[in-house]
Amino acid sequence: MSDLYIDYKGTLFPQMSSSLEDLEFVENEFQVRDDDVFNITYPKSGTTWMIEILSLIQKNGDPTWNKNVPNWDRAPWIECLGIAQKLKLCEEHPRLITSHLPKHIFMKTFQDSKAKVIYTIRNPKDTAVSLYYFSKMSVFYKDPESMDHFLKSFFSENIPFGSWFNHVKGWMEMLGKDNFMFQTYEDLQRDLRGSVIQICKFLGKELDDKAIDSVVENASFKNMKENKMANFTLLPPGYMDHEKSPFMRKGIVGDWKNNFTVAQNEYFDKIYNAEMRDFRVKFPWDT
Numbered sequence: 156m157s158d159l160y161i162d163y164k165g166t167l168f169p170q171m172s173s174s175l176e177d178l179e180f181v182e183n184e185f186q187v188r189d190d191d192v193f194n195i196t197y198p199k200s201g202t203t204w205m206i207e208i209l210s211l212i213q214k215n216g217d218p219t220w221n222k223n224v225p226n227w228d229r230a231p232w233i234e235c236l237g238i239a240q241k242l243k244l245c246e247e248h249p250r251l252i253t254s255h256l257p258k259h260i261f262m263k264t265f266q267d268s269k270a271k272v273i274y275t276i277r278n279p280k281d282t283a284v285s286l287y288y289f290s291k292m293s294v295f296y297k298d299p300e301s302m303d304h305f306l307k308s309f310f311s312e313n314i315p316f317g318s319w320f321n322h323v324k325g326w327m328e329m330l331g332k333d334n335f336m337f338q339t340y341e342d343l344q345r346d347l348r349g350s351v352i353q354i355c356k357f358l359g360k361e362l363d364d365k366a367i368d369s370v371v372e373n374a375s376f377k378n379m380k381e382n383k384m385a386n387f388t389l390l391p392p393g394y395m396d397h398e399k400s401p402f403m404r405k406g407i408v409g410d411w412k413n414n415f416t417v418a419q420n421e422y423f424d425k426i427y428n429a430e431m432r433d434f435r436v437k438f439p440w441d442t
């Protein structure tokens with residue numbers, strides 16, 4: 156384990172943003188409310204995109220909240236320092252809560268609640284590429300060194316929030332439950348408007364056409380890239396170096412093709428196919 160990470164029950168967390176005490180509190184004591192809405196992802200799968208969508212839906216398409224309050228205050232990451240305590244005082248209804256926690260260490264009070272979960276997943280090849288660049292520009296992750304080196308840790312538990320495979324398999328166990336919605340980054344790209352309508356339906360929110368148009372416009376890559384409340388340029392200096400790689404980097408499907416060598420792609424396919432062999436759900440990138 157590196158000094159940059161802490162180990163909570165076998166899962167690593169960046170020590171810049173999490174503490175064992177907070178993680179313990181989140182798992183064992185945090186009180187989930189039935190109307191909570193959870194935005195859950197493996198890192199770099201569309202977390203911040205979903206925050207924009209959810210907070211715009213929450214305000215019926217009015218972008219004022221999104222343009223004036225940082226995303227980490229609108230839908231805080233519950234595993235981060237002090238957030239779970241702060242959320243007890245949150246007056247938003249519903250509370251929008253973001254998390255990268257794997258399912259097996261998620262809060263115990265969630266199990267019997269009616270709280271809703273939107274789990275967003277992205278082609279792991281693009282997730283890996285995005286995380287590779289994020290690891291170069293942020294203090295939360297170890298320097299990836301080379302892509303070869305990085306891919307080895309991506310496939311292991313030796314990376315914050317554990318391996319992509321275990322994260323996805325754990326959360327997808329909820330598929331079919333009324334309070335679980337599974338969303339892909341690729342579908343958001345293909346049809347953002349249609350996805351927003353589905354998300355509203357899941358949340359029981361009725362937005363008129365104008366409000367939906369506003370959600371789609373304000374959650375576009377271009378608008379988010381320009382919005383200081385969404386692009387992380389407001390973080391204190393030292394956390395992210397946007398000169399090395401901007402947080403809102405490319406926002407496209409298939410960037411792995413520009414980043415993997417033929418050998419890296421074959422290595423990826425081999426591990427992916429072995430790990431997902433018995434998995435019953437097929438994803439848009441599965442052939």
Ligand code: A3P
Nearest residue numbers: 199200201202203204285375376403404405406
């Ligand atoms: P890239 O690094 O491939 O550009 P997360 O929010 O989970 O950390 O994920 C960040 C990734 O989502 C980045 O991917 C970022 O560009 C992309 N992203 C964020 N908002 C987006 C949007 N509105 N449209 C498309 N991609 C978006």
